[in-house]
C-alpha cells in the first residue's frame with residue numbers, strides 16, 4: 001500500500017507572542033491621534049484621505065492585525081493609496097516612522113517593539129520605492145524611528 005505523506009502547511013508564526021488585538025487597536029488609535037495633531041503630517045492626511053477618520057482607523061487596525069497577528073483580513077491596496085500622493089516625501093516618511101516608533105514604545109513590551117518597528121520600516125521602504133517609481137532609487141536608511149527628533 002502506498003502512503004502519501006502530505007506535509008503540513010507552514011505554521012503562521014506571529015510577529016511576537018505577546019502582541020494582542022487590543023494592543024494593535026491602542027497602537028492605531030494613539031498613533032493617529034499623534035498624526036492628527038502633527039503640523040507636518042496632519043495636512044497631508046487631510047488632503048489625501050478618501051475615508052473619514054473612523055473608517056480609516058478601522059482599515060488600519062485590520063492592516064496591522066494582518067501584519068502582526070497574521071489574521072489575513074486586510075484586503076486593501078496600500079501601494080496605489082500612496083503613489084497618488086505626489087507631495088509626500090522622504091522627510092515625511094521619516095517623521096511618520098518616528099511618531100509610529102514613539103507610539104510602539106508606549107504600547108508594546110520591549111521585546112516586541114523592534115519587531116513592530118522593523119515591520120513598519122520594511123513597509124515604509126516598499127511604499128517609498130513604489131512612490132519613487134525608479135528602479136535605481138536607493139531606499140533611505142530610516143535613522144530616527146521612535147526617538148522623537150525627526151524635526
Ligand code: HEM
Pocket residue numbers: 041044045048049050051059060063075076077078081082088092093096119120121123124127
Ligand atoms: C508620510 C507617510 C505617509 C502618509 C502621508 C500616509 C498617508 C495615508 C493616507 C492619506 C491614506 C488614505 C488614502 C485614501 O484614503 O485613499 C493612507 C492609507 C494607508 N496607509 Fe499610509 N501614509 C504614510 C505612510 C504609511 C506607512 C509607512 C504605512 C505602513 C507601514 C502606511 C500604511 C497605510 C495603509 C495600509 C493604508 C490603507 C490603504 C487602503 O487600504 O486604502 N502608510 N495613508
